[in-house]
Amino acid sequence: MERKYKAVIFDMDGTILNTLDDLTSAVNVTMDRFGYPRRTTEQVRRAVGNGVRKLIERVLPGGEHDPHFSEAYEFYVEYYTAHALIETAPYDGIPELFRELRRNGIRCAVVSNKMHEAVVELTRIFFPDADYSCGEREDEGIRKKPWPDMVFDCLRALGVSDAEAVYVGDSDVDIETAENAGLECISVLWGFRDRDELVRKGAATMVSSPEELKAVLLGADK
Numbered sequence: 001m002e003r004k005y006k007a008v009i010f011d012m013d014g015t016i017l018n019t020l021d022d023l024t025s026a027v028n029v030t031m032d033r034f035g036y037p038r039r040t041t042e043q044v045r046r047a048v049g050n051g052v053r054k055l056i057e058r059v060l061p062g063g064e065h066d067p068h069f070s071e072a073y074e075f076y077v078e079y080y081t082a083h084a085l086i087e088t089a090p091y092d093g094i095p096e097l098f099r100e101l102r103r104n105g106i107r108c109a110v111v112s113n114k115m116h117e118a119v120v121e122l123t124r125i126f127f128p129d130a131d132y133s134c135g136e137r138e139d140e141g142i143r144k145k146p147w148p149d150m151v152f153d154c155l156r157a158l159g160v161s162d163a164e165a166v167y168v169g170d171s172d173v174d175i176e177t178a179e180n181a182g183l184e185c186i187s188v189l190w191g192f193r194d195r196d197e198l199v200r201k202g203a204a205t206m207v208s209s210p211e212e213l214k215a216v217l218l219g220a221d222k
Helices: 021-035 041-047 052-059 068-084 094-103 116-126 149-158 172-181 195-202 208-219
Strands: 007-010 109-113 132-136 165-171 185-189 205-207
Touching: 007 149, 021 041, 021 068, 041 172, 052 109, 068 109, 068 116, 068 165, 109 116, 109 149, 109 195, 109 208, 116 132, 116 185, 132 149, 149 165, 165 172, 172 185, 172 195, 172 208, 185 208, 195 205, 205 208
Parallel strands: 007 109, 007 165, 109 132, 165 185, 185 205
Antiparallel strands: none
């Protein structure tokens, strides 16, 4: 029997890569640079998910109206780009999941609100089996998640329909993105949001391990 899914689109931070330590480090070097209080790992975890500008807005004392906002944003982008691989690593079992999906003829993609260059490079390094990767590209008129633009661009690149793909993520942004794009969503429980929050945001399918995720994806035709 033909499998239900022909493609799996993954979020990056908190879904396939544990990037939290490097994100927190970059935020705190930025805070130090401008004389602001450091942020805890938990504070950064809560601030991630809506792109870099929103992250900086959330961690700066003055938000988007902070007098150092533009400088802090540019400093953070430069620093994080150069230090994105210090502690970052895939979650256990995720590289093997990519390879297993590809062996079963299922295409794999990564769509993230991170900086586009970082997404492409991190995917190349850790997930060479991926067929497509994309980060934030609003300068090209492609709105970031939860708008569906990035997912639609991905589907076109992969040559699959929304009915043939599933979105896998760890946050409310991912749930909303999948809904806006007309895709089913699988929420992972090892990422940056907890079960209770995902349930409140409407998560319908949740998995607690990459093995469980593999069973859902490859067992879709059973």
